[in-house]
Amino acid sequence: xxxxxxxxxxxxxxxxxxxxLRALGFERFVSxxxxxxxxxxxxxxxxxxADYGLTGNKKGGYDVRxxxxxxxxxxxxxxxxxxxVVGCGGMGRTLMGYNGFSGEGMKVVxxxxxxxxxxxPRAIIPIYxxxxxxxxxxKEKIELAIMTVPESAASKxxxxxxxxxxxxxxxxxxxMLKSSEECIIRNINIIHEMENIIYFARxxxxxx
Amino acid sequence: xxxxxxxxxxxxxxxxxxxxLRALGFERFVSxxxxxxxxxxxxxxxxxxADYGLTGNKKGGYDVRxxxxxxxxxxxxxxxxxxxVVGCGGMGRTLMGYNGFSGEGMKVVxxxxxxxxxxxPRAIIPIYxxxxxxxxxxKEKIELAIMTVPESAASKxxxxxxxxxxxxxxxxxxxMLKSSEECIIRNINIIHEMENIIYFARxxxxxx
Numbered sequence: 001x002x003x004x005x006x007x008x009x010x011x012x013x014x015x016x017x018x019x020x021l022r023a024l025g026f027e028r029f030v031s032x033x034x035x036x037x038x039x040x041x042x043x044x045x046x047x048x049x050a051d052y053g054l055t056g057n058k059k060g061g062y063d064v065r066x067x068x069x070x071x072x073x074x075x076x077x078x079x080x081x082x083x084x085v086v087g088c089g090g091m092g093r094t095l096m097g098y099n100g101f102s103g104e105g106m107k108v109v110x111x112x113x114x115x116x117x118x119x120x121p122r123a124i125i126p127i128y129x130x131x132x133x134x135x136x137x138x139k140e141k142i143e144l145a146i147m148t149v150p151e152s153a154a155s156k157x158x159x160x161x162x163x164x165x166x167x168x169x170x171x172x173x174x175x176m177l178k179s180s181e182e183c184i185i186r187n188i189n190i191i192h193e194m195e196n197i198i199y200f201a202r203x204x205x206x207x208x
Numbered sequence: 209x210x211x212x213x214x215x216x217x218x219x220x221x222x223x224x225x226x227x228x229l230r231a232l233g234f235e236r237f238v239s240x241x242x243x244x245x246x247x248x249x250x251x252x253x254x255x256x257x258a259d260y261g262l263t264g265n266k267k268g269g270y271d272v273r274x275x276x277x278x279x280x281x282x283x284x285x286x287x288x289x290x291x292x293v294v295g296c297g298g299m300g301r302t303l304m305g306y307n308g309f310s311g312e313g314m315k316v317v318x319x320x321x322x323x324x325x326x327x328x329p330r331a332i333i334p335i336y337x338x339x340x341x342x343x344x345x346x347k348e349k350i351e352l353a354i355m356t357v358p359e360s361a362a363s364k365x366x367x368x369x370x371x372x373x374x375x376x377x378x379x380x381x382x383x384m385l386k387s388s389e390e391c392i393i394r395n396i397n398i399i400h401e402m403e404n405i406i407y408f409a410r411x412x413x414x415x416x
Contacts, residue, residue: 009400074407192214
């Protein structure tokens, strides 16, 4: 299960459960309970807590607020994470309007495109000419980008972003971009995901 | 690198390179060349070919057209893969209009939503009432669904889809749904992807 093999995802899930506990009025908790709520073994929870310096276990367990604060620091939730969207076609504009970011301390602050008809500097989230992107990144100290450009533009755009010292890219273009030491890239390839699903769905079909 | 750890993704990449070779007029190829083009070791290519029954190596290499045909069968490209989209908000409608599916033998045939204002049976890709979904799935023999519903509806909708014998789901709702023996589910969680990127981007920042 992917959720158990990805430490950051586990930390994020711990945080989410802790926020719910806090909302319910709990002040302390025992780490074994946390694992149970997430289908993660108590041993794994203890290892994660040790690996990421989540200390503070006393009689009666951990302090909920203290743990949330520590997790916020690790996950970058204690400061607003500004994101730019590069490529403002359908997927780009959908992600610019995605309302899941705001509750997680993330915000899309601008979009960039090469198509003049999409440029709209007066929109709530402005869309600028892609040629103005390097200046914007430097001025606004942007470190994160979502790439929703066509495959043909992906390689060049990623090089421009790396040249601007962007540190993290979420790439939706259907091309596998590699991380470097200065820039982490994660690729979401919808066609590949569907191909995987189709392959296994056909196996299910053939076993009937 | 994810592309090298996922066999279906490798098969899909082999097929893509072979289609390009065919377009260039090549009739035969040597498997070592294939690996080189994709940054995959010759040993891995040979293992994949053995594992998935990609036979036919003769003096002068494999027959390009024959291999593409075999890969099409494995990947389900030799028949149209009909997909429904459940949840026709911004992300759902974006995926309904995604033009990457058609070249890969996939087609979104209908959308479903519970919001009456989104229902539009006369659209090019019709959007129907979600209550009519089970009947549609049965009548049109649908096996694949993309879920773009809110988190609060995701669990229930996935149970309905499983009850209709849907075999594969691509889930965009921010909740981790588990595959069963009868239904493969892959989860795309944009917030989790961004959290991962932010975590590693911050580490890059701290090492400066």
